[in-house]
Amino acid sequence: MKNFWKNYGTTLLLLTGLIVGGLLGVILGEKASVLRPVGSLFLNLMFVLVVPLVFFSMAQSMVIMRRSGVIGKVLGASVSVFLFMSAMAGILSYALMSVWNPFARITGDNSGITLQGGFLGADVNWGEALVNAFTVNDFPLLLSRENLLPLIVFAALFGLGVSFLGKAVPTIEKLVDEGGTVIMKMMELLMKLAPIGIGCYFADTVGSLGGQIVGDYLEIFLVVCAACAIIYFVFNSLYALYCRVPLGRFWKEMLAPSVTAVGTCSSAACMPVTLSAAHNLGVSPSIADGVIPLGTNLHKDGSVVTSVAKVLFALYFFGVTPAGVGAAALIILLSVLESVVVGAIPVGGMTGELLICAVLGIDPSFAATLMIIGTVCDIPATLLNATGNLVAPMLVQRVTR
Numbered sequence: 001m002k003n004f005w006k007n008y009g010t011t012l013l014l015l016t017g018l019i020v021g022g023l024l025g026v027i028l029g030e031k032a033s034v035l036r037p038v039g040s041l042f043l044n045l046m047f048v049l050v051v052p053l054v055f056f057s058m059a060q061s062m063v064i065m066r067r068s069g070v071i072g073k074v075l076g077a078s079v080s081v082f083l084f085m086s087a088m089a090g091i092l093s094y095a096l097m098s099v100w101n102p103f104a105r106i107t108g109d110n111s112g113i114t115l116q117g118g119f120l121g122a123d124v125n126w127g128e129a130l131v132n133a134f135t136v137n138d139f140p141l142l143l144s145r146e147n148l149l150p151l152i153v154f155a156a157l158f159g160l161g162v163s164f165l166g167k168a169v170p171t172i173e174k175l176v177d178e179g180g181t182v183i184m185k186m187m188e189l190l191m192k193l194a195p196i197g198i199g200c201y202f203a204d205t206v207g208s209l210g211g212q213i214v215g216d217y218l219e220i221f222l223v224v225c226a227a228c229a230i231i232y233f234v235f236n237s238l239y240a241l242y243c244r245v246p247l248g249r250f251w252k253e254m255l256a257p258s259v260t261a262v263g264t265c266s267s268a269a270c271m272p273v274t275l276s277a278a279h280n281l282g283v284s285p286s287i288a289d290g291v292i293p294l295g296t297n298l299h300k301d302g303s304v305v306t307s308v309a310k311v312l313f314a315l316y317f318f319g320v321t322p323a324g325v326g327a328a329a330l331i332i333l334l335s336v337l338e339s340v341v342v343g344a345i346p347v348g349g350m351t352g353e354l355l356i357c358a359v360l361g362i363d364p365s366f367a368a369t370l371m372i373i374g375t376v377c378d379i380p381a382t383l384l385n386a387t388g389n390l391v392a393p394m395l396v397q398r399v400t401r
Contacts, residue, residue, distance in 0.1 A: 042197020
C-alpha cells in the first residue's frame with residue numbers, strides 16, 4: 001500500500017480534486033465562481049515559477065547531454081530518432097483525432113484567442129511568424145511567460161555554452177545544477193496544492209460551462225488510449241522489425257518496462273529495467289547507456305499524443321476549426337515541442353500547457369483546463385513514454401552501423 005501511494009498518490013489526489021470540483025460545479029452552477037479566487041491564487045503562484053523553471057531546466061538538459069557521453073554521430077542520430085518517433089506519434093494522433101473527433105461539440109468563450117485569421121490563417125507571413133515565435137528583440141522580454149519559446153532557445157544556447165566550456169566554468173555549471181534543483185523543489189512543493197487549486201478552478205469552469213465538459217474529458221481519454229495502443233503495438237513492432245529484432249524476443253523484453261511504467265507512472269523509474277532490456281536485445285552499452293537517460297529527459301511520445309489532444313481541445317474550445325496540411329503540421333510541431341518541454345522539466349507543472357497558451361495566444365489561465373487532460377491521460381502516456389525509450393536506442397544503433 002505504501003508503494004502504491006508513493007507511485008499514484010499525486011495522480012489520485014489530482015483526480016480527487018477534479019471529481020470534487022466537477023461535482024461542486026454541477027451542484028452550484030454559476031455560484032461556483034466563488035471558488036475562482038482560490039484557483040487563481042494557485043495559478044499565480046505557478047506562473048511566477050515558470051520562467052526560472054524553464055531557464056534552469058533547459059540549460060541543465062544541455063549539460064546532461066555532455067555528461068551522458070552521447071556525442072558526435074550518436075548524438076545527432078539520437079536527436080533525429082527522437083524527433084522522428086515523436087513526429088510519427090503526432091501524425092497518427094492527429095489523423096485518429098480527425099476521424100474520431102471528441103472536440104467538435106466543445107464550445108466556450110472565444111474572446112481570449114487570436115488564432116482566427118492569424119496563426120492558422122492562410123494569409124499569415126510565415127517568416128515573420130517564425131521570427132516572432134522563436135526570438136525577441138530585447139533581453140528583458142525573455143523574462144515573461146508570454147515568450148516561452150524565445151526563453152527556451154536562450155536557455156538551450158546558454159546550457160550548450162556551459163556544457164562546451166565544462167571545467168572552465170565550474171561555478172556556472174554548479175549554479176545551473178543547484179539552481180535547477182531548487183526551482184524544481186519549489187515547484188514540487190507548490191504542486192502539493194494542485195488538487196485544491198485545480199479543483200476550485202475546475203468547479204468554476206464546470207459551473208460556467210455546464211456538466212457536459214466532464215463527458216468531453218472522458219471521450220478525450222478514450223481517444224488518447226486508442227492512439228497510444230496503436231503506437232504501442234503497431235509502431236513499436238514495425239520499429240523492431242526494421243531493427244531486425246524478432247518480435248517474440250522484442251515483446252518479451254518490452255514486458256518489464258511496460259509493467260514498471262504502469263506500476264510507477266514514472267518514466268525515470270523505468271530507466272534501470274529499460275537499460276537491462278536494451279542490453280538483452282543486443283544494443284551496445286555505449287549507445288544504450290547514453291541514449292536512454294537522454295531520452296528519458298527529452299523524448300516522450302505519450303506526451304506528444306496528449307499534447308495533440310490539448311491543442312485540439314484549445315482550438316475547438318475557442319471556436320477555431322483546424323483545416324488543411326498547414327494547420328496539421330503546426331499542431332504536430334507544437335505538440336512535439338511541448339513534449340520536449342515536459343520531458344526536460346520533470347515536475348514542470350503546467351509549463352507545457354503554458355507554452356501552448358503562449359503560442360496560440362490564449363489567456364494563460366486556460367493552462368489549468370489543459371492540465372486536466374494530461375492528468376486524466378497520465379498512465380497511457382507514461383506507458384508510451386517509457387517504452388519508446390527502449391525502441392530509441394535500437395533505432396540509433398541501426399542507423400549508426
